[in-house]
Structure formats: C-alpha cells, structure tokens
Amino acid sequence: MSTVDQFESVFKAAAKTTYLHETPSFGKVLLVTDMEESESTLYLNLVRQYFEKILLPNETKWSVLSKNEFQTVKDLLGKVEEHHPDILITYRNLRSDSWRWPYSLGEHLDVLTQVTTTPVLVLPHPDRDDASELLGKSPENVMAVSGHMCGEGTLVKYASAFTPKGGKLLLSHIEDKVTLDRYLDAIEKIPDIDSEVARETLLARLLNDAKGFSESAREGLRQAGLDISVECMAQLGSRLEDYRKLIEEGQVDLLVMHAKEDDQLAMHGMAHPLAVELRAVPILLL
Amino acid sequence: MNMMPGIIASASDHSVSPGVTYLFFGVLVCMILCLALEEKIHAKKSVIVGIFSIIALFLGAWFHLLPFEDVGSLMIGGHKISMPVYIPGVDWEVIAIILGSSLFVDVTSKSGLFTWVAVKLTKLSKGDPLRLLVLYGVMTVIFSAVLNNVTAMIIVGSLTGVSLKKLNQSDKLLGFLLVEGLLTNVGGLLTLISSVPNIIVGKTAGIEFVDFFVKAAPYVVIATVVTLWMGSKLFKIGFLTTEEDKISAKKLVSGFDENEGIESPGFFRFGAIMTFVFIGTVAMTSQLPVVNELGLGFVALSFAGIMLVRYKSVANRFYKAIDWDLLFFFVCLFAVINVMEHARVLNLIGDWLMPILGLGDSAGPAALLVASAAASSVTDNIPLAAMLAKILGGIPEMASNPDSPYWWAVIFGSNLGGNITPIGSASTLVSVTIIHKYGLKLSFAGFVKVAIPYAIVQLALGVAYLLFTA
Numbered sequence: 001m002s003t004v005d006q007f008e009s010v011f012k013a014a015a016k017t018t019y020l021h022e023t024p025s026f027g028k029v030l031l032v033t034d035m036e037e038s039e040s041t042l043y044l045n046l047v048r049q050y051f052e053k054i055l056l057p058n059e060t061k062w063s064v065l066s067k068n069e070f071q072t073v074k075d076l077l078g079k080v081e082e083h084h085p086d087i088l089i090t091y092r093n094l095r096s097d098s099w100r101w102p103y104s105l106g107e108h109l110d111v112l113t114q115v116t117t118t119p120v121l122v123l124p125h126p127d128r129d130d131a132s133e134l135l136g137k138s139p140e141n142v143m144a145v146s147g148h149m150c151g152e153g154t155l156v157k158y159a160s161a162f163t164p165k166g167g168k169l170l171l172s173h174i175e176d177k178v179t180l181d182r183y184l185d186a187i188e189k190i191p192d193i194d195s196e197v198a199r200e201t202l203l204a205r206l207l208n209d210a211k212g213f214s215e216s217a218r219e220g221l222r223q224a225g226l227d228i229s230v231e232c233m234a235q236l237g238s239r240l241e242d243y244r245k246l247i248e249e250g251q252v253d254l255l256v257m258h259a260k261e262d263d264q265l266a267m268h269g270m271a272h273p274l275a276v277e278l279r280a281v282p283i284l285l286l
Numbered sequence: 287m288n289m290m291p292g293i294i295a296s297a298s299d300h301s302v303s304p305g306v307t308y309l310f311f312g313v314l315v316c317m318i319l320c321l322a323l324e325e326k327i328h329a330k331k332s333v334i335v336g337i338f339s340i341i342a343l344f345l346g347a348w349f350h351l352l353p354f355e356d357v358g359s360l361m362i363g364g365h366k367i368s369m370p371v372y373i374p375g376v377d378w379e380v381i382a383i384i385l386g387s388s389l390f391v392d393v394t395s396k397s398g399l400f401t402w403v404a405v406k407l408t409k410l411s412k413g414d415p416l417r418l419l420v421l422y423g424v425m426t427v428i429f430s431a432v433l434n435n436v437t438a439m440i441i442v443g444s445l446t447g448v449s450l451k452k453l454n455q456s457d458k459l460l461g462f463l464l465v466e467g468l469l470t471n472v473g474g475l476l477t478l479i480s481s482v483p484n485i486i487v488g489k490t491a492g493i494e495f496v497d498f499f500v501k502a503a504p505y506v507v508i509a510t511v512v513t514l515w516m517g518s519k520l521f522k523i524g525f526l527t528t529e530e531d532k533i534s535a536k537k538l539v540s541g542f543d544e545n546e547g548i549e550s551p552g553f554f555r556f557g558a559i560m561t562f563v564f565i566g567t568v569a570m571t572s573q574l575p576v577v578n579e580l581g582l583g584f585v586a587l588s589f590a591g592i593m594l595v596r597y598k599s600v601a602n603r604f605y606k607a608i609d610w611d612l613l614f615f616f617v618c619l620f621a622v623i624n625v626m627e628h629a630r631v632l633n634l635i636g637d638w639l640m641p642i643l644g645l646g647d648s649a650g651p652a653a654l655l656v657a658s659a660a661a662s663s664v665t666d667n668i669p670l671a672a673m674l675a676k677i678l679g680g681i682p683e684m685a686s687n688p689d690s691p692y693w694w695a696v697i698f699g700s701n702l703g704g705n706i707t708p709i710g711s712a713s714t715l716v717s718v719t720i721i722h723k724y725g726l727k728l729s730f731a732g733f734v735k736v737a738i739p740y741a742i743v744q745l746a747l748g749v750a751y752l753l754f755t756a
Contacts, residue, residue, distance in 0.1 A: 004720055007444040010401045014546035015452045020537070212543075 013205075017151045019217035021224040024161050026055055030085035032065045032076065032108075034094045035126070040066035043126060047089060050135045053164035067095070073111045080116055088112070089121045092279065099125040102277050113259045113267060113285050119158060120259070121284045122275060134280060139253035140167045145243065147258060147270055149173040149210035149234065156217045158286055159256040165227045170252065171217060173210035173234040174242050175203065203236060210234040240273055247281050259285035302630045306349050310629035313342055317622065322665040325709065331666065332614035339618040342625040343372055351628040375624025376617050380485055382583025385613060387479060389590035390564060391433045392604055393597060395441075397557030398547035400429065404445045405544035413453050413535025416518055416525045419462060422446060423514045426466045427506060430473025431480045432565060435713035439470045443720040453538050460726050461521025464733075465513060467717025468740050471704045472509045474713070475502045475697065479568055479582070482616075483671035483700040489582075490675040491684075491693040495569045501694065505751045509744050516740055553596055564589045616668070623672055636677040643681075643692065647756055651691035652749045658699025659745055663706035671700040691756045698748040705741040708733040 031047055033040045044064050048057070063083055070076040080088065093099035093106035104110065105122070113120050124134045144159035146152050149171065156171065163169040180203060187202075188195045214232035221230055235242075246252050255278065261268045267275070275283050317338040324331060346352045352371045360367045394400070407425055411418040422442055429438035446462045474481035478488045478498040488498055517523065526532045548554045567585050572578050577585060594601050626632055642653045662670050674696045678684045684692055704711025708718040708730060714737075721728050728736075 004440050004444045004716070004723065007401065007441050008448060010398075010547040011405070011445045011448040014401065014405050014543050015448055016541045016543050016546070018537075018541045 016212050016216070019153050019156055019213060019220040021160075021220040022157055023224070024086070024157055026060060026086045026161070028061050028063070028083070028085045028087075029055060030063050030065060030080065030083045030088050032070075032080075032088060032090040032094065033126075034067050037064075037066045037068065040064045046132070046135055047123065050138055051089075053138050053167075054162050071095075073108050076108055076112065077115060080112070080118065085118055087119050087121060088116070089123065091123045091125045092275075093125065099127065099279075102279060105275055110267070114265060119284055119286045121282060123282050124280055128280075130280070134282075137253075138164065139282065140164065141170065141252050142167065142254045142256060143170040143172055143243075143246065143252040145239075145255055145257040145270070145274065146171070146173045146210065147268070150213040152213070152258070153217075154286060155256060155258060156221075158284060160221050160226055160228065160230075162254055162256060162284060163226075163228045167228050169221070169228050169230045171214040171230065171232050172243075172246075173207070173214070174237045174239045175206050175210075175235070176239055177236050178238070180206075180236065207234040207236075239270060240277060243274060244278060247278060252281060254282045254284065256284040257286070302349075302351065302628075306351075307630045307634055310342065310345065310626055310631045311634060313338060313345070314622070314626055314631055318665045318669060321669065322709065330611045330615075332611045332618065335615050335618040335622060335669075339372070339621040339625075342622045346625040346628060347371075349629075351625070353628070372621040372624070375627075376620040377486070377489070379489065379581055379583045380482075380620075381613060381616055382581075383479060383485055383586045384482065384616065385608065386583060386586025386588070386590045388434065388437075388609060389604060390560075390586060390593055391437055392607055393590065393593035394557045394561055395437075396549070396597070397553045398545075398549065399554060399557040399561065400433070400441050401445075401547035402544045402554070404441060405542050405546075408445065408449050408542055409539055409544065411539065412532070413539035414526050414532070415453075415455055415458055415523050418449070418453075419465065419518060419523050420514055422462065422466060423469050423510060423517070426469040427473035427476065427510050430470045430713070431476035431506075432561070435470040435474045435481055435711065436716055438473065439467060439713040439716040439720075442466050443717060447720060447724055449539070449542070452541070453535055456724075458521065458523055459724055460721060460728065461517060461523055463717050463721050464728075464736060465517035465521070465740075467714045468705045468737060468744075469510060469513055470713035470717070471701050471711055472506055472513060472744065474711075475509075475701050476506045477502070477568075479586075481701055482668050484697055485582075486668070486671050487675045487693055487697050487700075490679045491690070492688045493693065494572050494688075497688070499569070501755065502697075505698075505748065508751070509747055512743060512747065513740055516743065520736075520739070556596070557593075560589065560593060619669055619672060623669070623676060626673075627676060632673065632677050632680065635673065636680060639677065647691065648753055651695040651752050651756065654692055654695035655699040655749055655752060656745060658696050659703035659706065659741075662700045662703030663710040663741075665709075667700040667704055667711060671696060674700075691752055694752055698752065699745075702741065702744050702748055705737055705744060706734065707737075 031040070031044050033043055035043060041064065044062060048055070048062060063085070065076070065079055070079055090109065091099070092109055093104070094108040096106050098104065098106065105113070109120070109122065124131055128134070139162065142159050142163040144155050146155055159171070160169055184199055184202065187193050187198045211232055211234045214234065218230040218232060221228065243255070255274070257271045257274065258268050259271045259275070266272070271285060275285060317335060320327060320329070320334045320338070321331060324334065343352070354371055357371050357374055358368045360369065404425060407421045408418070411421050422445075426438055426442045429441060443463055443466060446466065447459065450456050450459050450462065474484070476499065478484050478493065478495045484498070526535055567574070567577070567589070568582060571582055571585055594604065597604065623632075639654075642657060643650050645653055658670060658674065678692055678696065684690045704714055708714050718728060718733060
C-alpha cells in the first residue's frame with residue numbers, strides 16, 4: 001500500500017456505519033378497505049387479531065376507512081391526512097378487481113406509498129381463496145429486505161418492531177447477480193483495472209458492508225432488550241426469485257422494505273417488483 | 287571553528303580550467319531549475335536528473351575529467367574489476383537504505399499495523415477536533431520518523447479526510463492537512479533514517495543513529511508543540527463545548543473499526559514485532575558485530591526480505607509499488623554530483639560558502655541553516671543536501687567532527703525549508719494534493735501565505751536550538 005487512494009480505501013472501510021436503535025410508535029393505526037362498513041368491521045377484527053402480538057390492543061387506537069368514505073385517490077389522501085396515522089394497513093388494488101393479476105398495486109396504493117410518509121402495510125387481498133388462512137396465524141418470521149442494508153437503520157427499526165417477542169427477524173441483503181456481472185464485464189474491458197482483483201474483491205466488499213451493518217443491528221437490538229432472534233443473510237442471487245423461494249419455504253411471514261427512493265417519484269426500483277409479485281405475504285412498505 | 291577559503295579538498299587532482307568549471311556549474315543550475323519547475327514541465331524527477339546525468343557524463347568524458355583509467359582497473363579482493371565510470375560515484379548504501387526501508391514499510395503496511403494505530407488514535411480522540419489535531423499531529427511526527435515523510439503524510443492525510451467527513455468537521459480539513467504536512471518535515475528530523483537528507487548528511491558526517499536521535503529529539507518535541515499550538519489558534523480548532531456535541535462525536539467515532547485493515551492477526555503481530563526490531567536494529571547497527579560492517583543498507587534490505595516471505599508468491603506486486611522514480615533520481619543525482627566534483631564545481635560552491643562558514647561558530651551555522659532552508663524551499667532538498675554534504679565532507683575539520691553544528695545546520699535547513707513552499711518537500715506536495723483532492727482551493731501563493739508563519743517560527747527555533755546546543 002503506497003497511495004492516498006489505497007489508505008483512504010482502508011479507512012473508509014474502517015469507518016463503519018453502526019445501527020442505533022429507536023422504537024417506533026404505532027399508537028394510531030388506520031385500516032383502509034374497499035368493503036362495506038359492516039364487512040370492514042369484521043375485517044378489522046381479523047387484522048387486529050393477526051397483529052395482536054405486535055400492535056398491542058391497550059397501546060393502539062384503530063380506525064377504519066371503508067368503501068363509502070373515499071372514491072378517488074385524492075379523497076383517500078385527504079382522509080389519511082385527516083387521520084394522521086402512525087401506520088396504514090390496507091391491501092392492493094383498492095376499488096378494483098385487478099388484484100387477480102400481478103401487474104400493479106393499484107392506483108390508490110401506487111400514489112399512497114409515494115405521497116405519504118406514513119409506512120403502508122400491504123396485506124394479501126381479502127378476496128383471495130386463501131386469505132383467511134394467510135391471516136390466520138400471527139407473523140413470527142419477519143424479513144427486512146434491503147437495498148444496501150448498510151445504513152438502512154429505519155428498515156431495521158420497523159422490521160424489529162413488527163417482529164413479535166420470541167419471533168425471528170431476518171436481515172437480508174441479496175446482491176443482484178445480473179447487475180454485478182454487468183459491472184464485472186465492463187471492468188474486464190478496462191485495462192487500468194485488474195479484472196481478477198475486481199472479481200475477487202468487489203462482491204466480498206459489497207456483502208461485507210451489508211453483513212457488518214446487520215451485525216451491528218443485531219447487537220443494537222440485543223442491547224435494546226428486544227426478545228427476538230436476529231439472523232443476517234447477505235448473498236449473491238436474483239432478488240425476486242430468492243425471496244419468492246424463502247417465502248414459499250414458509251420462512252417468511254412478513255416482508256419489510258423501503259418503497260421510496262430519494263431521486264425518483266416512482267416506487268423504489270427493487271420494492272416495486274417484489275410488492276407487485278409477492279402477493280401471498282404481508283409487506284410493510286416504508 | 288573559523289573556515290578559511292581554499293581549504294576544501296579536491297576530489298580530483300587534475301586541473302580544470304575555470305571556463306569548464308563554470309560550464310558544468312551552468313549545467314547544475316539548469317538541473318536545479320528544472321527540478322524546481324518539475325510540476326510546470328510535467329516531468330518526473332528521475333527523467334530530469336537522468337537527462338542531466340547524460341549531459342554531465344558526456345561533457346565530463348569530452349573534457350577528459352572522468353577517471354576512466356581508475357575504474358577500468360580496480361583491484362578488489364585480489365580480483366581485477368572494471369565498471370562503468372558512473373557507478374562508483376553512486377552512494378549505493380543510501381540507495382539500499384531507501385529501497386530496503388520503503389519495501390519493508392510497504393509490506394508491513396499490508397499487515398494493517400499503521401492503519402490500526404491510526405484508527406485507534408482516532409477513537410482515542412472521542413471525536414473532539416482539538417484532541418484529534420494533537421493526536422494526528424503526534425502520529426504524523428512519529429510516522430515521519432519511523433517510516434518516511436511521504437508515507438506518513440499519505441496515511442495520516444487520507445485518514446484525516448475520512449474521519450473529518452465522518453465527524454461532520456470537513457470545514458477544518460484544510461487546517462488539519464496543512465499542519466500535518468508541516469509536521470512531516472519536523473518529524474523527518476527525528477532520526478537518521480527519517481528523511482533522505484538525514485541519511486545523506488548523517489552518513490557523510492558519520493553521525494550515529496542514537497546520537498542523531500538524542501540531538502534532534504528535543505527540537506522535534508518543541509517544534510511539534512509550537513506548530514500544533516499555532517495550528518489550533520490560526521485555524522480555530524478547539525474543544526467541543528456542548529455535552530450533546532461530545533456524545534454525538536463519540537458515537538460517530540466509535541463506528542471506526544481498527545481491525546478492518548487486518549487480514550491476518552498473526553501477520554499483524556509479526557508486523558508489529560518486526561517494526562520494533564527493525565527500529566532497534568537500525569539504532570544498534572554500529573554496535574552489532576558483523577552487521578556494523580554490512581551497514582544500514584544491509585539491515586533495511588534484510589528486513590524487507592524477511593517481510594516479503596509472507597507474500598513470497600506475489601512479491602512482484604510489491605516490486606511494482608517501489609518508487610522507482612525516486613531510486614533512479616538518486617542514482618542519476620549521485621552520478622551528476624560526481625561529475626560536478628571532478629569538474630571542481632563543488633570546490634567553486636564551497637569557496638562561495640566560505641564567507642558563511644567564516645562567520646564563526648554561532649553566526650556561521652545559523653546562516654547556513656537559513657540559506658539551506660531558503661534553497662530547499664524552491665527546489666528539491668536532496669540535491670542540496672547531497673551537494674552540501676560533499677562540500678562539508680571535503681573540509682578536513684568537519685569531516686572528522688560529526689558534532690560540528692554545520693552538519694546540523696544543513697540537516698535542519700534542508701528539512702525545514704520544505705515547509706516554506708508546497709514544492710519544498712515531497713510530503714508537503716502530498717498534503718497539497720490531498721487538499722486539492724477534497725476540492726479545497728489552495729494556490730502556491732496561498733500555501734506560502736498560510737505556511738510562512740510556521741516556517742519562520744520553526745526556523746527561528748532551529749537556529750536558537752543549534753546555537754544553544756553548539
């Protein structure tokens with residue numbers, strides 16, 4: 001090592017981002033449905049039961065918005081503003097039957113997840129044949145799906161809050177193989193960069209950063225006294241396929257991910273396909 | 287000890303006409319000017335001095351100044367050996383010290399030792415800016431003394447950029463980097479192997495490692511304290527005042543992981559032990575039997591070789607990282623100076639120096655220190671040190687007296703002169719490069735304006751110290 005750049009790299013790697021735990025408050029919960037009022041009340045009970053270990057009855061005030069209370073996206077946004085909840089719970093394709101096709105979240109949710117700063121928890125659609133089964137058992141295993149993991153403290157904060165006592169929180173990071181291969185292919189065409197070194201070290205560096213932060217989060221959650229087990233996973237793969245596989249294997253009851261990206265109005269590039277296609281698992285979009 | 291003109295011993299017995307001497311003097315001046323304008327002419331030191339060594343050797347041969355007969359029939363150990371005329375003029379011991387120690391430092395830095403120390407000190411500061419300045423300042427001085435000025439500046443400078451950014455104190459970056467740059471040249475005074483002028487002058491004068499350290503250390507301590515105090519005042523770097531800021535800074539700095547750069551704990555421990563053993567061996571070289579005959583160059587190369595065993599299969603990576611520009615620069619520089627010696631240019635300069643040397647034991651060294659500093663502020667301090675070492679070494683009274691204040695005047699002047707301008711030393715140049723890398727504006731004149739108070743104080747302290755210890 002003999003250059004500023006080399007030493008700077010070591011020091012940058014040594015300057016680790018650490019997780020500082022904060023407990024989020026879910027005092028006010030708003031359930032948004034497109035059902036009639038009576039059905040909404042029944043559905044509310046089902047949802048309350050589903051989250052009874054997390055959103056404790058004596059600490060949470062529930063409200064419901066049913067079909068008649070909003071028509072348009074604008075109406076819905078106005079109502080949300082009025083209620084000012086700590087978390088929104090709803091399902092995809094409100095006021096539409098396109099939930100049957102895995103191509104969108106519906107106009108209401110597409111806007112809601114981007115406009116409001118309140119986290120939105122998307123449940124499996126209640127008209128699914130297996131809907132009652134899916135909400136029959138409270139979530140035990142929660143997975144935080146990260147873009148980078150390193151520095152995503154909010155993601156860990158919410159994911160840990162949705163992990164019940166004795167439950168398991170999986171802090172996951174999947175580095176997209178297709179993207180990495182594209183970069184490595186480009187690097188192989190640049191004479192000034194040692195391709196072998198890049199191939200050996202780039203993936204390791206990416207995964208190390210994610211693992212490092214996950215480990216720091218595990219320690220932070222332990223110190224905060226949360227009675228949950230935390231597992232860290234960082235690997236190379238295909239995000240959609242790998243998460244689908246984990247869900248199918250029954251390892252995940254709830255997904256938590258970021259839905260917003262600072263430099264764009266549309267949904268987070270990684271969250272959108274997961275939220276649209278993984279329809280059998282509740283997803284908390286931050 | 288008053289020096290009288292004309293007593294400098296000549297390296298060559300043959301007569302040289304004044305015209306030829308002045309011609310070679312012109313070549314030397316051109317070379318020094320080109321080195322001063324190195325950045326402007328976009329040429330590496332080795333190429334500049336290499337070209338001038340070709341010119342000097344050619345002219346030396348043309349005017350029959352070079353001892354072809356002597357080098358063509360050398361008898362060494364009963365064997366007749368012939369070698370090119372430009373080889374004996376090179377001080378291979380100096381080359382071996384530089385090559386060996388830079389290789390040793392390069393391989394040892396792979397153990398993560400230096401980055402571990404640097405990060406540990408960062409954490410020790412608890413993120414407080416003034417504490418950080420003091421710790422980084424002390425670290426700069428120690429690293430400059432143990433490693434070399436450039437490597438020290440690279441390590442401390444790169445850490446400063448990263449840590450101040452992490453602590454949201456980037457507005458203090460200019461002050462930190464400048465003070466660290468200036469302290470590299472102060473730390474470069476600490477030991478015989480801390481800087482190249484020390485090696486060249488110390489070796490010519492016959493100053494032992496321990497004697498060098500004992501003489502230089504008090505000055506280095508005083509100059510470091512004063513420089514840090516000035517830096518904190520002039521750049522308004524103070525303690526954090528509110529409890530909230532202190533807690534926040536402590537949290538941020540705790541995110542640093544000193545073990546990040548350590549690939550193997552075993553090699554880390556080995557690197558740490560070897561560094562201490564290396565410094566100890568260098569310090570004891572003149573007392574160690576057998577080793578004292580082989581010299582410092584052997585010690586440096588041996589330690590580099592031992593460290594390389596850890597990376598035996600990829601040793602070529604370290605060979606690539608060697609500063610070949612610096613090594614070729616030295617080889618060519620020694621060749622040029624050797625020719626200048628034969629052309630009696632050094633005698634000419636020595637005669638010009640006589641008025642300074644004749645000022646007496648107090649004013650003489652003081653004047654030589656200031657003159658050396660002024661000269662090394664605008665050009666490379668290595669040719670200056672090499673030339674003055676040759677000239678002083680040619681004076682019998684000085685050659686036999688390693689304690690002469692004149693040697694120390696050259697050592698102090700050539701090191702501290704680097705703090706007057708950004709081109710005065712390689713480490714201040716690195717400091718300015720890092721400053722520019724972080725998008726901070728600092729021109730040549732801007733550097734001089736900011737650095738001159740420090741340089742004046744350090745030189746004044748140097749003169750006072752020299753007079754006090756003479």
